[in-house]
Amino acid sequence: MGWYNKRLSKSIWVFHVSASPCNNCDIEILDLLTPRYDVERFGIKLVGSVRHADVLLVSGVANNKVAPKVKYLYEQAPKPCFVVGVGTCPASGCCFKKSYNVPGKVEETIPINLYIPGCPPKPEAMIEGVVKLVEVLNG
Amino acid sequence: MKIDYIFYLLIFPGLLFISILGLLIGWVDRKVSARFQFRVGPPVFQNFNDFFKLLGKETILIKEGVITIFIIAPFIAFAMIVLVSSIIGISLFYSTSFGGDLIVVMYLLMINSVMIILGGSSTGNVYSSLGAGREIKLLLADELAFILICLVPIIKSGFQLQLDGIVSSQIQYGSYIGSISGFISFVIGLLCIQAKMALPPFHIPEAETEIVEGPFMEYSGTLLAFWKLNGFMLYVTFPFLLILLFWGGFNPEGPGIIWFILKYLLIVLLIIVIKNTNPRIRIDTALNFFWKYASVIALVAVVLAVFGY
């Protein structure tokens, strides 16, 4: 599978799952996809349908209302599919930790492969995170 | 003779050649588009990586809807594009006819759109059916102008329908693009193939921003890989057809091959420039454009061709 993983690591199509964040991480993700950072040179592309996705970029805490939808989206994505938690929210709950409508960690809803902490993380940090994912794929 | 045909279909102007050249030209498209936006752009083998990655992913089938059509649509479209590219390629490179004339080519080219419509509407997804509906309207819009401009080389070559007849008449009397009617129909043809390939400004069926890839939304894995490959192969088929019909075909002697490559790259570059400098238009604007202006101009070109201009 080494050959296939190499192809996969060179062509990562991301799908943006906004699971009740404060919206700041989403803005940073959009920054990442602008011409200034140009992630297309690594083969990373934003796709609109979860059926085409290789990586789900999850931002936010996944509150009671959103958590089932996030789970559904993950189930609908074709495997192999990786989940990247963007921001401190999916990692620990951040400032929404004690909120009444947060069921728990995102990890309890879907498995998360990689965390990119920061509130919000810079686009450079996200690129580094994706590079780490690629390194894992390449073995 | 039979062995020759298998070689034609599978290797040289057929499957292998078209798919590899298509993926490479797809890279040119992405790279030039990236330079338009002051980006660096993807590496050369990006499309190959995408294609092989998609081949290895899980293919999710639909639960409701017509599953047979869902599965066979991309493969039929793929087979038809390979066939039509072989017919065009054999007339270009070997100056023989492959049992098909211009009418067959026009029908086969339409099958790709028909398959997109069938595949999109078989899924039962709202966005996919919206995209399929838009594809029907776009097909209705551009088909009339496309058929009219295909009439011009037929008339100019003395009512020949065979592709090699059109090429040899151009080699004898000069390319049709040098005449007024030929030039007009070449320009209209460029716009028509833009619509047939569903590229901006006519990417109404797959509009990523509103109906997220439209007909292809439910496709994943291998089936999606073939849809993507089909899209890239059209980057070869349509410019070859334009060169064959209006721009003198392919001359195997001397610098002919360099001229051919330059002509091909120029047409692809024009397509990319149009693609990158125009925003998407609405479906009614597209119909308006093709029926009110493009078809009328194409009709004028046909009349001019009849009078020998």
Ligand code: SF4
């Ligand atoms: S990590 Fe911070 S910036 Fe990102 S969504 Fe959570 S609270 Fe907002």
